[in-house]
Amino acid sequence: DGGITQSPKYLFRKEGQNVTLSCEQNLNHDAMYWYRQDPGQGLRLIYYSQIVNDFQKGDIAEGYSVSREKKESFPLTVTSAQKNPTAFYLCASSIDWGRSNQPQHFGDGTRLSIL
Amino acid sequence: SQQGEEDPQALSIQEGENATMNCSYKTSINNLQWYRQNSGRGLVHLILIRSNEREKHSGRLRVTLDTSKKSSSLLITASRAADTASYFCATDATGFQKLVFGTGTRLLVSP
Numbered sequence: 001d002g003g004i005t006q007s008p009k010y011l012f013r014k015e016g017q018n019v020t021l022s023c024e025q026n027l028n029h030d031a032m033y034w035y036r037q038d039p040g041q042g043l044r045l046i047y048y049s050q051i052v053n054d055f056q057k058g059d060i061a062e063g064y065s066v067s068r069e070k071k072e073s074f075p076l077t078v079t080s081a082q083k084n085p086t087a088f089y090l091c092a093s094s095i096d097w098g099r100s101n102q103p104q105h106f107g108d109g110t111r112l113s114i115l
Numbered sequence: 116s117q118q119g120e121e122d123p124q125a126l127s128i129q130e131g132e133n134a135t136m137n138c139s140y141k142t143s144i145n146n147l148q149w150y151r152q153n154s155g156r157g158l159v160h161l162i163l164i165r166s167n168e169r170e171k172h173s174g175r176l177r178v179t180l181d182t183s184k185k186s187s188s189l190l191i192t193a194s195r196a197a198d199t200a201s202y203f204c205a206t207d208a209t210g211f212q213k214l215v216f217g218t219g220t221r222l223l224v225s226p
Contacts, residue, residue: 004157031212042119042203042216043158058213090157100145100207101165104214106157 002027006091006107012115013078013085021076021110023091030096032074033104036060037088046089049074050097078112086113119204119217127223134191136220138204139184145207147180148214149189152201161189161202194224 004025013019025032030051035043045058049068063082068074074093078085088111092104122137138147146165150158164171164180164187171178177190191198201221205214 006157033212035216040218042218044216045213048213092158094212097212100210100212101163102212103148103160103163104158104212106159108157109155111155 004091004093004105004107006089006110008110009108011110011112013112014115016080018077018079019112021078021089021091021112023074023076023107024072025074025091025093025105025107026072027093027105028071029093029105030071031094032068033092033094034058034064034066034074034076035090035092037090037109043090046076048097088112119206119215121202121204121217121220123220124218125221125223127225128194130194130196130224130226132194132224134194134198134222134224136189136202136222138187138189138217140187140204140206140215140217141185142208144182145210147178147187148205148207149176149178149187150203150205150216152203152219154200158203191222194222196224196226198222199224 007022033048034046047066049055052071065077090109091107094104119140148163149161152158162173175192180187201219203219204217
């Protein structure tokens with residue numbers, strides 16, 4: 001079955017540590033996204049990628065980094081510069097960036113906590 | 116910044132009743148989407164309504180869009196316990212896939 005796989009489901013970060021969240025899709029979608037979800041709030045866009053080897057900052061990119069070396073993969077690194085990383089992180093994909101009348105498909109998220 | 120605001124923040128009903136959630140937004144849009152999120156899971160797309168459409172149906176779901184009031188409503192008819200989830204509206208104002216999500220409505224359907 002096609003879909004988006006995020007791992008791990010739970011992740012703990014120590015002070016000063018960088019951690020990487022994995023996102024893999026087998027939907028053959030060009031565009032991929034990372035969102036952050038805090039309790040009682042909606043989703044906020046961290047980074048997005050329109051196509052392989054391209055990525056753009058979203059609304060809250062500070063303290064995060066991404067790469068898009070393969071079409072299927074869009075890992076997110078939460079760096080030590082992100083002072084409040086505790087949140088639920090969601091990865092999504094869509095057929096392409098230019099077609100707004102298409103849904104986004106989501107993985108089941110990674111919950112990141114501070115040790 | 117978040118464009119969409121859902122109302123109410125939380126809704127509790129009995130099975131068989133209808134549930135209505137509202138979404139208000141601030142700027143002109145190309146389309147509006149509704150998503151469902153079960154606890155601890157990702158979002159699932161429910162329905163998309165374009166700016167030139169006023170109403171759309173999908174199974175037990177009915178969505179309306181009033182662009183003059185910058186608002187949309189999601190009606191779930193004959194609700195079931197399995198409909199318990201958070202529901203989010205998401206708007207597209209750019210013509211691209213940069214969606215802006217609202218804060219969500221938590222729906223609890225009791226058997």
